[in-house]
Amino acid sequence: MTIDWTMIRTGDADTLHDTIVVIAGWMIPLDPQAGRADYFLLGADEPCCGGCVPRNPSMSVEVQAAVPVALQAESVTLRGQLVRLLDDPAGWRYRLIDAVLLERPAVPLRSFSRRAFLASGAALGLTACAPGRFAGYTETQDNATPVAAGNDKPTWQAPAGTLTIDMHTHAGRVIVSRDPAIGARRPFVPLAKPMRAGGMNVVCLAIVTDTTVTRVSDNRKRFEAWREPEPGELYALGQTEFQRAHQLIEREQMRVVTNAAALSASGALGPCVIIASEGGDFLEGRLDRVDEAYTQYQLRHLQLTHYRVNELGDIQTEPPVHGGLTDAGADVIRRCNALGIVVDVAHGTYDLVKRAADTSTRPLVLSHSALASHPGARSRLITPDHARAIAGTGGVIGVWPSSGTFKDLHGMAEGVKRMADLVGVEHVGLGTDMLGFISPPVFRSYEQLPDLASALLLAGFSPAEVGAILGGNYRRVFEASVG
């Protein structure tokens, strides 16, 4: 398709990664005297002089031509394969490879003096044409500055060094389809682009390994297990889903965070992922599979249970069978502590949480829920005591955006406030469970993150507290657990 420079500037062209595009612009060669070049920049604007070569990555694209192209003074139209670049040493965001010229204007390139050209820093980049406007463009800065809000609502300016982290998500549509005709062929949806647009740095991307044995009940609009899995079935599903998570990450050119140092660096790397599993069902009770997932698939966040009463313990949405955490569940927690995996007790019963808190030597996470004074039977909401048990480990509770709990982002922010008033703001986080709800939640895209931050400010949190809720608190637990 034909793209324009707006798509380059806004990053909308990210969705065209690896596709053939047509784009018009001005050729800016490294050596204007050469006559032909197979490597040059394509700029949005006509170069005004040798000393004014654009190096703004939003206004130029690196080009590798299929064959050397005669240099042109007029604008040209190129067709090639667009590649979105991450962490490019010269700072470029896009490259056009195997490019061919579609138009050949007769006028040859106006001659810059070679001296002026070299002095311009055009050899991929020393000085900028308009430093006040373009210098200092970085991914980090982009991410740290939320989209400006309207006049009527405050804009959150992330304090320096803040990382925003979603404790629980299925974004990118990583989970296989329950429809066997689709299964693991389910198409992904973009993840990095909305993260970038909203300023979300890191997401805990959760696979699910009970999907094939759970379903949405007809009348109650909730998930339930409906059959026993075959031996090996959920292990195989785990393999498939871990592989899908890594396929998505590769497709989106994202980075996997596996330790505290990588997490610290993630702000400068663009959108990053912590590999997580919602449910330890793929373990099928085998402790060695925790090690296997840690090593083979970089698992760093394990939620013990989901919608099936598994080998590790009881769940909120079914009557208790084990009296809480099983001995196998306690062994898994100790193994996670030893290896460096965050332990998540979302979906587990209060009894499970109490034994988990006694067992774990690291803070616990309860990644997605909300507070209720008297949750109904099979509710996923938690009581004040349930929440205090997590906070007592130094852990974090992720407040979710369920539309069954909150009517909008302001309601959600008030829910965060109630949780913080109960357990302390240092124990509250964000768990969007994106693409995990039956009904659309009140937070549906990372592009809404500035609006959520704004709602948290309006709910009475300081900018630093908003930073703690939107990532700092989970970061503390990750560092304490993973090292």
Ligand SMILES: [Zn+2]
């Ligand atoms: Zn869940």
Ligand SMILES: [Zn+2]
């Ligand atoms: Zn989920």
